[in-house]
Amino acid sequence: MMSTLRQKEAPALPKNPDATAKTPVWRHSHILDVDDFSPQEIELIFSTTDAMKEVLSRPIKKVPALRGKTIVTLFYEPSTRTRISFELAAKNLSADTVHLSTSASSVTKGESLIDSLSTLQALGANVVVIRHSQSGAPYLAARYLEASIVNAGDGWHAHPTQALLDLYTIREHKGKIKGLKVVIIGDILHSRVAHSNIWSLTTMGAAVTLCAPPTLLPAGLGHEQKHFPKVSLEPDIERAVESADAVMTLRLQRERQQSGLLPSLREYVQLYQLNESRLARAKPDALVLHPGPVNEGIEISPGVAHGPQSVIDQQVANGVAVRMALLYLLVGGKSI
Amino acid sequence: MTKKTVMTPEDMRRTLARIAHEIIERNKVLGHLVLVGMHTRGVPLAERLAANIASYESLSIPVGALDISLYRDDLASLELKPIVQRSDIPVNIDGKSVVLVDDVLYTGRSIRAAMDALMDFGRPRDIQLAVLIDRGHRELPVRADYIGKNIPSSRDEEIQVQLEETDGVDEVTIIYAPAPKEAP
Numbered sequence: 001m002m003s004t005l006r007q008k009e010a011p012a013l014p015k016n017p018d019a020t021a022k023t024p025v026w027r028h029s030h031i032l033d034v035d036d037f038s039p040q041e042i043e044l045i046f047s048t049t050d051a052m053k054e055v056l057s058r059p060i061k062k063v064p065a066l067r068g069k070t071i072v073t074l075f076y077e078p079s080t081r082t083r084i085s086f087e088l089a090a091k092n093l094s095a096d097t098v099h100l101s102t103s104a105s106s107v108t109k110g111e112s113l114i115d116s117l118s119t120l121q122a123l124g125a126n127v128v129v130i131r132h133s134q135s136g137a138p139y140l141a142a143r144y145l146e147a148s149i150v151n152a153g154d155g156w157h158a159h160p161t162q163a164l165l166d167l168y169t170i171r172e173h174k175g176k177i178k179g180l181k182v183v184i185i186g187d188i189l190h191s192r193v194a195h196s197n198i199w200s201l202t203t204m205g206a207a208v209t210l211c212a213p214p215t216l217l218p219a220g221l222g223h224e225q226k227h228f229p230k231v232s233l234e235p236d237i238e239r240a241v242e243s244a245d246a247v248m249t250l251r252l253q254r255e256r257q258q259s260g261l262l263p264s265l266r267e268y269v270q271l272y273q274l275n276e277s278r279l280a281r282a283k284p285d286a287l288v289l290h291p292g293p294v295n296e297g298i299e300i301s302p303g304v305a306h307g308p309q310s311v312i313d314q315q316v317a318n319g320v321a322v323r324m325a326l327l328y329l330l331v332g333g334k335s336i
Numbered sequence: 337m338t339k340k341t342v343m344t345p346e347d348m349r350r351t352l353a354r355i356a357h358e359i360i361e362r363n364k365v366l367g368h369l370v371l372v373g374m375h376t377r378g379v380p381l382a383e384r385l386a387a388n389i390a391s392y393e394s395l396s397i398p399v400g401a402l403d404i405s406l407y408r409d410d411l412a413s414l415e416l417k418p419i420v421q422r423s424d425i426p427v428n429i430d431g432k433s434v435v436l437v438d439d440v441l442y443t444g445r446s447i448r449a450a451m452d453a454l455m456d457f458g459r460p461r462d463i464q465l466a467v468l469i470d471r472g473h474r475e476l477p478v479r480a481d482y483i484g485k486n487i488p489s490s491r492d493e494e495i496q497v498q499l500e501e502t503d504g505v506d507e508v509t510i511i512y513a514p515a516p517k518e519a520p
Contacts, residue, residue: 026417044419051403051420060456063406093406328420332411 026329030142030149033158034200042167042204048325049168049318055092056321065332066095069126073099074116075152076132081292081316082152082162086129089323093332098125113137114144121145126331130154135192148330156190162291163196165322167204169315170246173287178205183240183282185272186250186299187216193291194250202229209233211240213272215261237271237278244282248289249274249299265298275301279309287311342487343508348468351484352381355466356388358482363433366393368461370429372400374438374450375421380501381468382437400425402436407449429458435482439497441467444478469508471495 026044034042055063071090073083083099090097100116113132120128127148130138135155142149153159171177182201188194188210201208208231210217221233234240241247252268262268279288288300288310296302305312343351363369366389373382379401386397402425405411405418436450451463466482471489487510489495494511498504 048420051406051422054422054424055406058456059458063456064452065406065411068412325420328406329417332406332417 029330030138030151031160031326031330032138032142032149032151034160034163034196034203035158037200037203039203039205042164042200045164045322045325045329046168046171048329049321052092052321052324052328053318055324056317062092062094064094065328066090066093069095069331070124071095071097071127071129071327072120072125073097073129073152074102074120074131075100076102076113076130076137077153079131079152081319082131083129085316085319086150086152086161086323088320089327090127092320092324093327095126095327113140117141117145121147127327150326150330153192155192156195157192158196159192159291160196160200161319161323161326162193163200164326165315165319166193166197166248166289166291167200168322169289169311169318170206170287172314172318173311174245177201180206180245181209181243182206182246182248183209183211183234183244184248184250185211185237185240185274187252187256188212188221188250189216189218190253190256191250194248197248198229198231202231207232209240209244211235211237211272213262213268216256237274238281241274241278241282241286244286246287246289247274247279247282248291250291251293251295252299269298273297273299273301274304276303276307279304279307285309289315292316338512340510340512341507342510343469343485343506345506348484348506348508351468352384353388355482355484356385356392359385359435359464359466360389360393362464362481365433366395366397368431368433370398370400370425370427370432370434370460372402372425372434372436372450372454374436374446375401375403375423377439377497377499377502378402378437380499381439381466382435383501385435385437385466398427400427402450402453404446404449404453407453409445409449423453425457429454429460431459431461433462433464434460435464435466437466439468439499440495441465441470441478441480441483442473442495444474444476447478448476468497469495 055061073086075083087097125147127150129150129152130141131152132154135157137154138149138151151158151160174180184194198208210231211234256262257265286309288304290300290312294305296305371382371386373379382399386399390396401423403421403423405420434454464481467480468484469487470480470483471487492514496509496511498507500506
């Protein structure tokens, strides 16, 4: 690529077609799920995240890139780390943040999602970060709003920013994603984290193995499916983690047992808990990931959760950098 | 479109030798010096200046790299978002003399952004500016301390700096490309 002054001081669209091919162009105005990201776009997110991590290592962890932008976090479901992570990310980029918790707003008076959103639009929000118990709610929001929508978890469907920070954490340790064996253990059926991770991991060329009780797997998995990435199924946890490069366990929600999908918690622990002896079957340098909050002693043993192979705390730290990169890519450029 | 070479590889080598000597002359205590190149082409230029200083004074000067994308004042009006690169300032710059290095000085806005960025890393004793080309048209009160070559230019011209490390060749050219006439 050539350097010209014009490009430096006020870059115009590159005239050189080769330059266009090499320069990844960001074309998303929303982050709804990872299934529509190309490997090049994910690489662009990661190189931007590298730069954001450097910002976080400075004595003054704040840059003026999003000065004057307003970012609203609209959470219809409880969350600590995701919301705080987004709020910190926005603040580190000098954006103004507003949090709307649905328990303390007109939602309790029966205001609909669309009404709440159009109020936010009228108030001048540039980005709305939304978590909702209904799958697809952020897609609805994206249709009605001019602001950029970021999906912070919708129902059982997707949690794209979590998947990207998981992927980034694996890449940080392994240097690549392609060719790695990644095992996801637990309640795949109800896990938006697992769904988004399956998309992003397979997009980047990892081999994904799922390990779960049959009642907690989506129906029809394992057959050739047009609209779902190719994954392997292995119900036996010891065979599943065999020579894995990374093992991800999912939080088991106790309601699953109450609703009859599991005979007992004790049986789940016996068959599916990631413990020291099971982890020993993976590669010696295999990573242990968990999207949090962790039920220690249920899906993961305390020794593994806090052990030397666990990167659970790094996942949280990387979450801020990944979300800074995404917010910058969404609204850092041309104003909307 | 016309194209004219204004700096050959030999010119560039001599210019960078002279700037390195000027930096040595002006900074009595070289131990306090840090060179910081601005992405993209300021970085190899800073490395070459540091190598020159090392060979004249047998002293190694720390070299950093600075990305200013997140500090630009025109972020909101750009069609194409600049790709953010990782900054790398290898030493604490508190109390140091920092020489910012860039390929071309034009409006001065990049330098304003770079100074803001540097201040987030610490409080340098002073900041100096070295550029390979000064082409005029300043929009902010910024001037360079070390200038490779002054090239009075028109806004219709592009100054293209190419370096061995990034483009495979050391060369500076002026490209005259008048703005396309609007269709009737």
